[in-house]
Amino acid sequence: MKERIYDPNNAKSIFHFSKDLLHRSLAEAVCAIDDSIKAEDIVCNGKGGLGQMVEKYYYGYEPNSDSGPDFREAGVELKTTPLKKLANEELAIKERLVCDMIDFCDVVKRPFEESLFYKKSLLMLILFYLHVAGKDLRDLEFLYSVLWKLKDKDLLIIKRDYETIIDKIKAGKAHELSEGDTMYLGACRKGKKGDPLRKQPFSDIGAPKRAFALKTSYMRTILEFVRTEKKDMVTNTDIVTENEIELVAEEELKKSSFEDVLTERFMQFKGQDYREIAGSFKMEVNVNDKSKYARIAKRILSEKLKEFDDAEEIKKSGIIAKTVRIETNGKIRESMSFENINYDEIADTEDWIDSRWYEIATSRFMFIVFRAVPDTSKEWENEKRYVLDRVFFWTMPAEELDRAEEYWNNIKENVTSDTLTDEDNTFWKMTDRKDFHVRPKAQTAADKCKSPVSGVDVPKKAYWFNNDYIQEIVKHAYADEWQKTFEIK
DNA sequence: GCATGATCATGC
């Protein structure tokens, strides 16, 4: 038997020792250290799963039962998290990083600083492994490890997230919690449909089991960091590099929320059309650019943004920013497209909760609303004038997620049965009036992708929100202002 | 007027 050479009092030492686990499975690594242990002895007893197995068998550190971090002396929490390989061979985050179960009745009594999440998750050793369906946990290959320190700015955002969740429980709405309520720390669903509901303290309505988790979008930025970082020793204290564009500074977040800061930034331009806004930035805008409203919205946020998720906070939170144009009668002409449906990803995802569409449906949305203003001046004789009217944040209400799931199941069926060609699919259409539909989105009709089942060329399609669904969302956000703002007959 | 398929400017 070889000695396990690491210092349990030292975070960096614990991290360095994890490197010998990479490109091997737990069973391989443990048997190489200690030949008295047989692979079949490495089993999961209790609920800790792979993380606890690593702690016990690889580190030889007896799991403690206190509420602090796994490596108590060093203050390091050990986390294992799965990656999945898509049909196109790319690696992707499989799940959000679940931290602690939410006990609705207990959590409302705890300020953030006394929460289990805060006590445990400040410094995490995160081990990424490759998920393979049906394989024993001890035989899964570890690919990356990172010592991740939550930086102060992220903690400010996470603290507000925590408080948003607590406030919703205090309002008796634990059953309406959604990952889209918050930015980095989400209240994610645990367990299956039909599991017994949990008690909540301020309502008699039962609520599905939930846990605090770092969102998939946040995990994606950690993975991206690990895969590009060349340094041997890493924490994210110095992660903000030239690639990361910061929209809101740490100092501002001490005073206001991220959303309030952004809203205020937009509202300085309320009532202005795109030419006026572009003008104040000395920015050229092409009239024929179909994305010109999005372009000026990005410019209001930052000079450097090419895409919305070039911004650190938008990337980590997965916030989806969209511009909306409303006609004078309150109608919305165009439906709203999202990304192309990745058929490989659908083929590879069993549970809709782990799907990209679930992530979209439970995202936080930032809607930037422009409204039509009739203008008979010469300047606007060939173009309709829209002015920036308001910005609001939204997430899909919990009760609408069932329909979003049905929509995904329909797409999944079409992928599985390989009916992705135009003629024989059963995709939802706009006339189905079910809020979402599937529609082409490509460069040209000749721009195709491959079916994961048969490998033949099939049309590229995207996820779409129906235009009347967008109208409902916007109308709800305007509330009493809706009638006053638009000429509703 | 509306639904649906087709396409576009931009930037990498």
Add this chain to the structure above:
DNA sequence: GCATGATCATGC
């Protein structure tokens, strides 16, 4: 060539 963030164009 392709993703992004959209709007345009056509036919009923």
